[in-house]
Amino acid sequence: MTGWLVVAGLGPGDAGMVTPEVTAALAGASDVLGYIPYVARVAPRAGLTLHPSDNREELDRAHHALDLAAAGGRVVIVSSGDPGVFAMASALFEALETRPDLAAGLDIRILPGITAMLAAAAAAGAPLGHDFCCINLSDNLKPQALIERRLRLAAEADLAMAFYNPRSKSRPEGFARALAILTEVCGRDRLITFARAVSTPEQRIATVTLGEATPEMADMRTVVIVGNSQTRRVGTWVYTPRSVA
Amino acid sequence: MTGWLVVAGLGPGDAGMVTPEVTAALAGASDVLGYIPYVARVAPRAGLTLHPSDNREELDRAHHALDLAAAGGRVVIVSSGDPGVFAMASALFEALETRPDLAAGLDIRILPGITAMLAAAAAAGAPLGHDFCCINLSDNLKPQALIERRLRLAAEADLAMAFYNPRSKSRPEGFARALAILTEVCGRDRLITFARAVSTPEQRIATVTLGEATPEMADMRTVVIVGNSQTRRVGTWVYTPRSVA
Incomplete structure (x- = not known):
């Protein structure tokens, strides 16, 4: 053989x-x-x-x-x-x-x-420069309740987060729920980056606060990155410091 | 300019x-x-x-x-x-x-x-094939208490985990503490992979259970990957299924 x-x-x-x-x-x-x-x-x-x-x-x-x-x-x-x-x-x-x-x-x-989250992070700056997690928001392969539990625990751990498959046409309500949970635990000022079609000619990077974010900002070609409590902007970039004070 | x-x-x-x-x-x-x-x-x-x-x-x-x-x-x-x-x-x-x-x-x-964790995962199989987190175990840039809090929450969320800088000569006790916390929350049968010097001629991959793991299995050239509750072996490989039943 x-x-x-x-x-x-x-x-x-x-x-x-x-x-x-x-x-x-x-x-x-x-x-x-x-x-x-x-x-x-x-x-x-x-x-x-x-x-x-x-x-x-x-x-x-x-x-x-x-x-x-x-x-x-x-x-x-x-x-x-x-x-x-x-x-x-x-x-x-x-x-x-x-x-x-x-x-x-x-x-x-x-x-x-x-992987998409690291290309997205590089295009946005360095939002995953400290401890982070990576969660698939599709409920095809696991219960929605487990996704929501993981979001809450990750937010309580103050991990930055990268989301794959944030929002499909068939179940857009899941991502709306995710944004609501994150806003509840992290507050409206937390930075969130929508990175669409990273590294292709259609690439589009947008960073807003959770208070400004809407579910329509993501589709299945988007990687979403939520910062931790220290994540901030410098110029047009967004980054997470290496250290926690 | x-x-x-x-x-x-x-x-x-x-x-x-x-x-x-x-x-x-x-x-x-x-x-x-x-x-x-x-x-x-x-x-x-x-x-x-x-x-x-x-x-x-x-x-x-x-x-x-x-x-x-x-x-x-x-x-x-x-x-x-x-x-x-x-x-x-x-x-x-x-x-x-x-x-x-x-x-x-x-x-x-x-x-x-x-990044090292993805090269390590590829060499071992696919232990990060479901939701996971990535934590730097060095306490140079954050308090040890925060590291331990994140380990507990990540384990409760049933995330697979990748650890960078697991163990230095100057503070080997931190990784021993991490193993103790993980064993407490995840149990002795959870799989853990030590991937040393990945992709170099000195590469060495070893998967054991938390009950078998000792702090000496890691050094600063090692990436450590802990599976989630579904992670298992197939042949010489270790992988995490895409779905949760």
Whole structure:
């Protein structure tokens, strides 16, 4: 068995943020799998088969990739950002858990990428420069009550926060609830940054206070960053100091 | 004023994880500043002045970089990992806050990098595949009581956790306290991963339970990742499922 399976992070969008090891893995691949818009970022070439698939088909995609690699393919599953942050790496291991025949023998590597929150933080300044947390606000994979409990505890811990998937068309009320909870615990003056389509030509960064924030400021292409109690502006930037007085 | 100032993340060590935009910034630089071992990763060349400096001199380094850029230099401050995660980006903005003359006019960019916790997670599997937090265990910049409060709240929120600077020679007792708190709240069976010198030839990944963990398993080159209540092993990997049942 000479196949291999790589799960690779493409970063948030800009080709300048794709790491050389990911570029090399793609150059050596026979098959690339992933969500349609991510596979569209991989240039077609002779000898490479692209397998784009739809959202919410992560487990099927993972099994398909395992089958291809077990048959000798040189397989890359692409994720946006980092594959280990709300992306395909966990889905692959969920699939692998049901395939004990493959868990021991297959050559698997996870290649990290620039995850959206860190690209967003860099574009805004340094709002995650002190302790922080990273929470997926989608209630597809966990109960809304657990999301709200985590928001309260993170706010009480005075952690800065980065939110992925803040707001979908089908359930916009979840993000409104999140803003209400954060305003209640952190106060109206806390800074919140909306970073949309980071590192792409459509990038838009806006920092306001929680008192000024509205749910419509976020969509599914937005990463939201809430500062801690020390987070402040300097010029057009927003940053969190390294130390707590 | 044609100078510029970039704060760039070099990733955890492997050249294959340095992004092309960081490589391009270094190629165009007149001056590179940073902590001695990070500047040592930048190849000398004609026209480039290297300014290595010691640890804990971050603010002086930031002011020096601002002066060089204000005088027309093409300046890169290098950080290991990502510059926005416990690194030089926040230090730069702290310095900039005291230089209102420069805050408006200077061309400043922060270039993200692969931060140690995400490289460590990739090497171990996908332990940060669900909501997580990132805490610096060093008590240089905040009180030990605040660290312990954050550990308790994060554990109560069932967040996976990544710890930077877990244990120094001068205050090894802090990490022992952290392990005791985590064992108390999460139980002895919770998985904990020690990832040392990630992506370098000395890389060593070890996953044990909290009941098996000892403070000596970590040093200042180690990133520590504690799973959430769902984190488990598959083969030699450790991962956190995407969903909560």
